[in-house]
Amino acid sequence: MTPPFHFECPYCNRPTTIQQNDYEEELIKPAPTGKDTGTILYVLATVVCPSPDCRKTTVAMSQWRAARNRSGGWEIDPETKASQRSWRLMPRSRARQYPEYVPVPVREDYEEAHLILKDSPKASATLARRALQGIMRDFYGAKPGTLYDEITEVAATGKMDAGLVKATHAVRDVGNIGAHMSKDISVIVPVEPGEAEALLGLIELLLDETYVARHSREQRVNAVLQVAADKQALRAAGGSKAPPGGGAQGSGTPGAKP
Numbered sequence: 001m002t003p004p005f006h007f008e009c010p011y012c013n014r015p016t017t018i019q020q021n022d023y024e025e026e027l028i029k030p031a032p033t034g035k036d037t038g039t040i041l042y043v044l045a046t047v048v049c050p051s052p053d054c055r056k057t058t059v060a061m062s063q064w065r066a067a068r069n070r071s072g073g074w075e076i077d078p079e080t081k082a083s084q085r086s087w088r089l090m091p092r093s094r095a096r097q098y099p100e101y102v103p104v105p106v107r108e109d110y111e112e113a114h115l116i117l118k119d120s121p122k123a124s125a126t127l128a129r130r131a132l133q134g135i136m137r138d139f140y141g142a143k144p145g146t147l148y149d150e151i152t153e154v155a156a157t158g159k160m161d162a163g164l165v166k167a168t169h170a171v172r173d174v175g176n177i178g179a180h181m182s183k184d185i186s187v188i189v190p191v192e193p194g195e196a197e198a199l200l201g202l203i204e205l206l207l208d209e210t211y212v213a214r215h216s217r218e219q220r221v222n223a224v225l226q227v228a229a230d231k232q233a234l235r236a237a238g239g240s241k242a243p244p245g246g247g248a249q250g251s252g253t254p255g256a257k258p
């Protein structure tokens with residue numbers, strides 16, 4: 001790939017544009033010709049996220065059909081539109097890194113579901129359903145039942161935002177996922193292409209809108225409380241000697257003449 005190109009950083013999830021300085025690729029060519037691969041080469045690519053507060057490294061390898069170029073060397077076959085296969089080497093999966101206030105079992109199931117997404121969508125979807133159930137029980141306080149029952153119960157209580165209910169139902173109604181939500185969570189069931197990904201997308205949406213949103217609101221509330229407490233302390237310490245002009249409010253008093 002030749003910079004500049006669009007790239008979504010797997011660490012900070014920001015869409016970025018990669019420039020030459022943050023990209024390097026190495027062609028490994030040609031690999032020995034296997035009966036199963038034909039003449040191929042590999043591209044080892046390294047990208048560093050351009051966001052100043054991230055700057056983390058992503059490494060990936062891809063396999064391409066190789067062809068002789070004019071000078072007798074090897075290049076990616078110009079008639080090839082896409083790689084034959086690719087592997088993300090670092091980070092190992094597309095899983096987002098959620099903070100420690102998201103319960104460990106939910107994070108573990110979510111991260112492992114991502115890790116095996118390509119190799120075993122069935123097992124991935126099973127772990128993802130377990131993560132979904134973890135959120136229903138831990139965050140929304142659902143009574144243990146089948147996943148289907150727990151989602152229905154949570155939706156009925158009104159504890160879950162209407163948009164999230166809609167998204168959860170939409171994913172549940174896709175392919176096999178819905179049918180299997182009424183079964184035991186630990187049963188590994190077949191999934192259709194894209195189902196495991198849809199389930200992981202739903203879990204990310206839910207984690208953002210539950211634990212992450214709650215934490216960010218708590219922080220803002222605490223910041224406001226801190227300001228109020230500081231003012232209170234200042235007032236108590238200063239007694240009747242309030243600073244001229246109304247203290248922290250300072251200038252900008254309504255009606256003040258320049």
Ligand SMILES: [Zn+2]
Binds near residue numbers: 013051054
């Ligand atoms: Zn980044």
